[in-house]
Amino acid sequence: MSYELSEQLDQIVLHTGNYTLGWSTDSGALVYLQRHGSPNVLGHGPAIAGVDVALSGPANWITAKTFARYLWHRVSADENQVVMTVFVGLGPLKIFDHYRIACDAITRWIEIENVSGDDLRLYGVRLIVPHARVGNSAQCRFEAPGNSVRPRLPLEIAATQDRNVLPRRFFAPGLRGGSAFEPAPTQGAGVMALYDNELPLTLLCWYAGDDEAALPYVQGHCDTVSLAYEVAVTGWLRSDQRLAAGPQHIVLTTQPWPAALAIYRALTPLPQPPAAWLRDAVLYVADLRQHGGADGLCTRLPELATLGVDTLCLLPWHPVGERPHLIGDLERIDPACGDESELHHLIATAHHHGMRVLLDVAMQGCAPDSRYLSEHPEWFARDDAGAFAIGIPPDAPAAARHPGVALPPGGYHFDWTRSDWRLYWQQWVIEHIDRFALDGLRIVSPYNAAPAWIRRPPLRASAGTALMAQAVNEIAALRPHVAILCTLSGPRSAQFASGWFDYPSHHMLIHLAMRRITPAEWCAYQADYAELYPATYRIGFLEMHDTADCNPLADGLRGSRLAQALWAVMLLSGLTPAIWNGQETADRDLLPRLLALWRREPALRHGAIEWQALGAIPADVLAIRRTLGERSLVGVVNLGALPCRFIATQRLGADVLGLFPISRERRGMGEELRLSAFGVYCFEG
Numbered sequence: 001m002s003y004e005l006s007e008q009l010d011q012i013v014l015h016t017g018n019y020t021l022g023w024s025t026d027s028g029a030l031v032y033l034q035r036h037g038s039p040n041v042l043g044h045g046p047a048i049a050g051v052d053v054a055l056s057g058p059a060n061w062i063t064a065k066t067f068a069r070y071l072w073h074r075v076s077a078d079e080n081q082v083v084m085t086v087f088v089g090l091g092p093l094k095i096f097d098h099y100r101i102a103c104d105a106i107t108r109w110i111e112i113e114n115v116s117g118d119d120l121r122l123y124g125v126r127l128i129v130p131h132a133r134v135g136n137s138a139q140c141r142f143e144a145p146g147n148s149v150r151p152r153l154p155l156e157i158a159a160t161q162d163r164n165v166l167p168r169r170f171f172a173p174g175l176r177g178g179s180a181f182e183p184a185p186t187q188g189a190g191v192m193a194l195y196d197n198e199l200p201l202t203l204l205c206w207y208a209g210d211d212e213a214a215l216p217y218v219q220g221h222c223d224t225v226s227l228a229y230e231v232a233v234t235g236w237l238r239s240d241q242r243l244a245a246g247p248q249h250i251v252l253t254t255q256p257w258p259a260a261l262a263i264y265r266a267l268t269p270l271p272q273p274p275a276a277w278l279r280d281a282v283l284y285v286a287d288l289r290q291h292g293g294a295d296g297l298c299t300r301l302p303e304l305a306t307l308g309v310d311t312l313c314l315l316p317w318h319p320v321g322e323r324p325h326l327i328g329d330l331e332r333i334d335p336a337c338g339d340e341s342e343l344h345h346l347i348a349t350a351h352h353h354g355m356r357v358l359l360d361v362a363m364q365g366c367a368p369d370s371r372y373l374s375e376h377p378e379w380f381a382r383d384d385a386g387a388f389a390i391g392i393p394p395d396a397p398a399a400a401r402h403p404g405v406a407l408p409p410g411g412y413h414f415d416w417t418r419s420d421w422r423l424y425w426q427q428w429v430i431e432h433i434d435r436f437a438l439d440g441l442r443i444v445s446p447y448n449a450a451p452a453w454i455r456r457p458p459l460r461a462s463a464g465t466a467l468m469a470q471a472v473n474e475i476a477a478l479r480p481h482v483a484i485l486c487t488l489s490g491p492r493s494a495q496f497a498s499g500w501f502d503y504p505s506h507h508m509l510i511h512l513a514m515r516r517i518t519p520a521e522w523c524a525y526q527a528d529y530a531e532l533y534p535a536t537y538r539i540g541f542l543e544m545h546d547t548a549d550c551n552p553l554a555d556g557l558r559g560s561r562l563a564q565a566l567w568a569v570m571l572l573s574g575l576t577p578a579i580w581n582g583q584e585t586a587d588r589d590l591l592p593r594l595l596a597l598w599r600r601e602p603a604l605r606h607g608a609i610e611w612q613a614l615g616a617i618p619a620d621v622l623a624i625r626r627t628l629g630e631r632s633l634v635g636v637v638n639l640g641a642l643p644c645r646f647i648a649t650q651r652l653g654a655d656v657l658g659l660f661p662i663s664r665e666r667r668g669m670g671e672e673l674r675l676s677a678f679g680v681y682c683f684e685g
Contacts, residue, residue, distance in 0.1 A: 001101075003082045005075055012073055016082055016101050019252070028070035028088035028097060029130050033203075035252045041194070041203050044224045045131030051088060051095050051110055054123035058395050061126070062091040092116035096242075104253065105267060109246025114237045121453075122237050124397045125245045127207070127214070129227040134203050135196030137223035143193040143257060144216070145528035146489070146504050147181045148174035151521055155194065159220035163228075173516035174507035176550055177403035182504060183213040184229070185492040186447040187404045189532045190216050191264055192227045195257040202260035204251040207231070208268065211466045212245075213447055213492075215399040232397035234451040235460035243460070261531040268491055274536040275483055275498035277356075279605050282308045282595055283539065283578040287315040287324060290581050294338035294346040301346075305353040307584055308595040312350055313358045313442050313485070315545060317343060321367025323408040324545055325360065325444045328367045330428050347436055356439035358485065361429055363446050363468055365411040373412060379421040381413040381464070384453040389413040393450055397462075400448040403550050404488060404503060413450035416464030422471050433479055440483030443472055443497065447488065472496040491533060502538040502575060503550075505529065509542070509570060510554050512639065513562050519622035519639060523611035526573050530609075540575025542566055543583060559586035561678035565637050567591055568680040571598055572624040572635035574609060590680060593659055597682060601656075603628035604635075614648045621646065621675065625685055632685030638675040645674045653684030 004015040011022040011032060022032025022043070029050030031043030049068035052061050062068075071087040071094070081102045088095040096111040108127065114120050133155065134140050142158035143151060149172055157171055161180075172180030184190020184207050195202040207214040207229040214229035231245050249267060253260050284304055291297040294317075304312075317337040319328030333340060347357045366372055372379060373388075381389040391409045392401050400406065407413060414421055432438060449464030473496045476484055486497035493500055505526070512522050529535070542563060547554040557563040564587055571577060571594060584591060598604050607626035613634055614623040620640030626633050634652060638644055647670040655662060660679035665672045675681070 001077055001080060001082050003075070003077055012086070014075065014082070014084055014101070018103060019101060019106070021084070021099070021101070021106075023070070023073070023084075023086050025070050027068045028086045028095075029068070029128070030099070031130060033250070033252055035201070035254060038199065038201050038252070038254065039135065041134050041201070041252060042132055043130060044133045045221045048128065048130050048226065049088075049090070050128050050130060051090065051097060052126040052128065053090060053093060053112060055091070055120055056123070058123045058397060060123070062093070066091055068095075092118075092120060104251060104263060106250040108248040108250060109244060111242045111244050112237065113242045114239050117239050119239065120237045122233065122235050122243065123395065125231040125233055127229045127231065127246070127248045129205055129250060131221060131224040131226055132194055132203060133224045134194040134201050135199050139196045139198055141195055141257070142218070142225065143195070143528065144181060145191060145258075145261070145525070145532055146188045147216075148172040148176060148504065148507060149180050150517060151524040151528060155223060155225070158218055158225050159223055161218045161220045161225070163217050163219050169516055173511045174504070176507050177401075179215065179398075179402060181216040182404065182490065183215050183232070183399040183402050183447075184490060185209070186213040186490045187402065187488045188490050188504065189264070189268070190214065190229065191261070191532065192216055192218065193257060193260070194225070195260070197256040200254060200256035202253050202255055202257050204253070204260055204264060205249065206264060207246075207248050209246060212462050213399040213465070215397075215402065230398050232399035232448060232462060232465075233460065234395075234397060234462045258528050258531045261528070264532065268533075270491055270494040270533055272494045272496060272498050274534055278499045278539070278576055279536050281311050281576055282598070283311045283313055283576065284309040285313040285315070285541075285544065285578055285580050287545065287581060288317055288337040289334070293336060294342040298342075298346045298349050301349055301353050301355070304584070305355065307592055308599050309579070310354060311356045311358065313360060313578070315360045316362060317359075321369070322410065325362035326365060326367040326408060326411045327362050327372070328370050343436060347438070351437070356483065358440040358442050358483065359432065359436075359438050360442045360444055362444050363414070363425070364405075365407045365413045368410050368412065370412070376421070379414055379418055381415040381450040381452040382454040386454060389450040389452070395451060395453070400450065405445050405448050407450070408549075415452050416449050416467040416471070417452065422467065426471055426475055429475055430478060433482055438482070440485065441475075442485045442487065444487050446472060446486070447492075469495055485539070489538065494533075494537070498537070499539055499576070500537050501544065501578065502540055505538065505575060506541055506544075506547075506554070507551060509540070509566055510551055510557075512569065513557065513566055514553070518619055519637075520612055520619075522569070522573075522622065523624070527611055530574075535574045538575050539578050540570040540573070541578040541580065542570070543580040544578070545580070558583060562639075563587055564590040565639055565678045565680055567594055568635060568637050569622060569639075571604065572622075572626070572637070590659060593657060594680070597657055601631070601633060603631045603633050607631070607633070614646075614650060617646050618644045620644060627685070634683045634685045636673070636675065636681045636683065638677065638679045641677050643674060643676050645672055647672050650685075655681050655683055657682040
């Protein structure tokens with residue numbers, strides 16, 4: 001690939017076939033990015049560093065005490081790409097900031113070298129794209145699909161965000177754990193975007209590291225935002241030693257939003273395809289302790305089969321701590337769950353009813369009274385003083401403190417760099433698959449490993465993170481017939497899982513119920529999410545084993561008219577339904593009929609989706625058309641607490657659900673519909 005390089009007073013400027021890039025000769029940050037024929041999108045603010053590093057503590061970021069300084073640069077090229085390396089001095093570190101510029105995408109990664117004479121303790125790395133704005137600030141929009149961020153967000157709102165201030169609800173209505181973003185690529189795609197569809201021009205940015213996750217964030221300034229990723233890399237860095245982090249992808253394209261996400265999909269292959277059976281499934285997640293043991297659940301299987309359940313997910317039946325995924329003793333069966341013969345009978349009966357049986361498998365840590373603490377203390381992560389890492393260690397990076405992966409209080413973290421622990425855990429899982437004829441596993445939070453500071457180079461303190469996923473991969477290779485689901489919904493989970501419990505959508509669904517987002521915003525959110533990766537990976541739910549901790553309002557909605565409406569929204573939106581203990585009883589008025597319709601109508605499971613399909617409708621009404629071949633169905637849900645009316649401009653057939661009162665009257669070329677409060681309808685299109 002040909003290029004031109006010029007040195008100006010304040011910038012090093014690189015011209016390639018599609019891009020012009022500029023790096024500051026003060027800080028070394030990327031401050032200019034232009035697609036030929038389009039405006040520059042970066043550097044619209046005061047100079048800041050493009051890289052930051054935390055040393056000696058998780059809050060000790062170097063740029064808070066000193067400044068980054070440009071040292072020199074190097075460029076090389078072949079027929080397909082140009083590689084620009086900018087060398088930056090940052091306190092006692094030398095940063096090798098690499099940019100690989102191809103035809104469409106820019107791939108960035110860094111190497112950190114300790115140029116001091118002392119060993120340094122690294123607590124995290126920030127990769128920053130400074131002061132971005134696309135087009136006119138009044139027309140620019142910010143997007144972060146698959147996170148808690150409101151869709152179609154004006155830049156002026158994103159620009160009010162501060163890394164050190166809790167995000168406000170008008171920015172992140174589905175906020176959880178104090179973060180608007182999911183760690184990437186483990187819990188989320190990590191895509192952040194700015195666009196102006198009138199140009200059209202879209203700036204995409206995401207992080208795709210294989211080892212540690214990164215927590216995305218935005219830092220606003222005036223009418224710009226800096227797009228940043230805080231990488232959860234921790235470890236000792238010896239003098240003259242280098243450590244790598246990345247990659248981060250940056251794309252500037254003339255495609256409008258959300259079509260620009262096709263570039264993300266092309267650069268983010270998902271190695272594990274979605275399970276073929278998942279789109280048609282109805283899952284039931286059960287804690288045997290809440291059913292009186294295995295025999296108690298067994299007596300309910302005919303009822304669940306009639307409901308349409310074809311997959312059981314059983315929480316761990318071994319002894320656990322205060323939370324169901326804190327391991328007590330893997331070798332015993334909790335008497336509250338029954339005994340081995342009762343478990344065999346439950347699984348055989350489920351198979352007789354045509355149900356798959358999956359077992360929840362915990363990975364992160366154990367309960368305080370676990371026998372492993374005394375029998376195998378070497379299996380646990382420790383700090384540099386030798387003390388056990390418990391709960392959320394105070395020195396854990398931000399991505400490791402996220403509620404999607406953080407170990408509950410009092411839990412002791414396993415050290416996944418220990419091959420003897422990994423072998424024991426893998427042998428236990430495989431033995432249970434064979435012994436109980438299990439059809440699959442649900443892996444609970446395989447990321448992140450707690451920093452093990454007692455280790456010294458060449459191992460990172462966070463080195464166990466990638467090994468957790470590798471351990472599951474090896475089980476999948478040994479038992480390829482076993483289905484694997486996951487409680488994390490990021491693309492990295494596709495390394496081993498063929499289905500994900502969709503926590504981001506769950507949180508946005510509950511905030512739809514709270515009227516913090518509108519039905520139109522829910523539709524925009526789901527439309528963007530579907531552009532990231534196939535919707536067939538995603539499992540929807542209203543309650544789960546941990547929603548009482550991370551979203552307690554969800555449990556409080558059980559059995560309400562609003563919960564019934566949310567079930568309909570979830571199914572109409574294409575999410576595979578998962579029922580949690582007892583919901584089928586509390587929501588018995590609507591859920592059986594809704595699931596019967598789901599099973600009877602392939603268009604609801606496999607049909608193409610048209611969002612807000614009936615034109616101008618009231619703000620509290622959601623309308624989704626599902627079309628498969630000649631069959632078309634239109635689901636309509638009134639999420640308001642009052643009846644409402646509107647005129648449908650498209651002809652609608654009979655209401656095939658037939659549960660809620662409705663009145664219909666022809667009005668010229670349309671039809672006036674009067675919907676009941678929290679009414680759910682499904683019309684033939």
